[in-house]
Amino acid sequence: DGGITQSPKYLFRKEGQNVTLSCEQNLNHDAMYWYRQDPGQGLRLIYYSQIVNDFQKGDIAEGYSVSREKKESFPLTVTSAQKNPTAFYLCASSPQGLGGTDTQYFGPGTRLTVL
Amino acid sequence: QKEVEQNSGPLSVPEGAIASLNCTYSDRGSQSFFWYRQYSGKSPELIMFIYSNGDKEDGRFTAQLNKASQYVSLLIRDSQPSDSATYLCAVRRGGSYIPTFGRGTSLIVHP
Numbered sequence: 213d214g215g216i217t218q219s220p221k222y223l224f225r226k227e228g229q230n231v232t233l234s235c236e237q238n239l240n241h242d243a244m245y246w247y248r249q250d251p252g253q254g255l256r257l258i259y260y261s262q263i264v265n266d267f268q269k270g271d272i273a274e275g276y277s278v279s280r281e282k283k284e285s286f287p288l289t290v291t292s293a294q295k296n297p298t299a300f301y302l303c304a305s306s307p308q309g310l311g312g313t314d315t316q317y318f319g320p321g322t323r324l325t326v327l
Numbered sequence: 328q329k330e331v332e333q334n335s336g337p338l339s340v341p342e343g344a345i346a347s348l349n350c351t352y353s354d355r356g357s358q359s360f361f362w363y364r365q366y367s368g369k370s371p372e373l374i375m376f377i378y379s380n381g382d383k384e385d386g387r388f389t390a391q392l393n394k395a396s397q398y399v400s401l402l403i404r405d406s407q408p409s410d411s412a413t414y415l416c417a418v419r420r421g422g423s424y425i426p427t428f429g430r431g432t433s434l435i436v437h438p
Contacts, residue, residue: 243424252335254415254428255371262424270425302370306424314424315361316417318370 215239216319218303223324225290225297233288233322235303244286245304245316248272255302261286290324298326330354331418333429340436346403348432350416353397358421360392360399365413365431374414375401406436 216237225231237244243262247255257270261280275294280286286305290297303319330353340346348362359378363371377383377390377399389402399418403410413433417426 245425252430254331254430257425260425308424314359315373315376316426317373318363321370 216303216305216317218301218319218322220322221320223322225324225326227326228292230289230291231324233290233301233303233324235286235288235319236284237286237303237305237319238284239305239307239317240283241305241317242283242308243306243314244280245306246270246276246278246286246288247302247304249300249302249321258288296326297324299324331416331427331429333414333416333432335430336433337435338432340406340434342406342408342436342438344406344436346406346410346434346436348401348403348414348416348434349398350400350418350429351398352416352418352427354418354420354427355394355397356420357394357397357418359419359426360390361417361419361426362388362390362399362401363415363417364410365415367412371415403434406434408436408438410434411436 219234245260246258259278261267277289301322304316306316361376362374365371375390383390387404391400413431415431416429419426
């Protein structure tokens with residue numbers, strides 16, 4: 213089955229801790245994205261990557277970091293510098309990221325709660 | 328600032344009726360338009376995309392695009408309770424691969 217997987221589904225973090233959210237895709241997509249969704253809000257872009265070993269900041273990158281060492285994987289680290297990390301985190305991918313007919317497909321999401 | 332506006336709702340329709348969801352956008356350079364459905368606690372699921380002015384039909388869903396008036400709409404015919412969800416509109420500028428999402432419209436289909 214082709215798709216995007218995210219783990220864990222639920223994650224609890226104590227204040228001051230860094231946590232890493234996993235995102236893996238076997239769709240052979242070049243582009244990958246991380247979004248954050250808060251209740252009643254749209255999706256806000258954290259980071260995106262068009263190719264391996266390259267990534268760009270989105271609208272709300274502060275307090276987050278990413279890596280793209282493999283085409284299939286795009287992990288997101290939520291650092292202690294992120295002031296309000298409790299949210300629903302969504303990973304997405306698209307074939308080329310070059311616009312036109314490209315569409316994004318989403319993983320199932322990780323719900324992060326800071327205790 | 329590129330903006331995508333949606334009425335947050337909830338939009339309540341009876342089962343079997345047509346649900347009409349609307350989305351307006353500010354960037355005249357927008358060329359790609361997407362509708363996603365998101366059930367509570369789940370991730371968005373792509374329903375339709377449209378690039379050209381006019382209507383595009385897929386089963387019970389019809390997307391309508393009017394670039395001159397800068398709006399895109401989604402019609403759901405024969406609405407079912409299982410259609411109850413939040414519908415997200417996403418718009419992407421030509422030459423870009425980052426869409427801008429609206430906040431979504433909550434749809435409730437009651438029996």
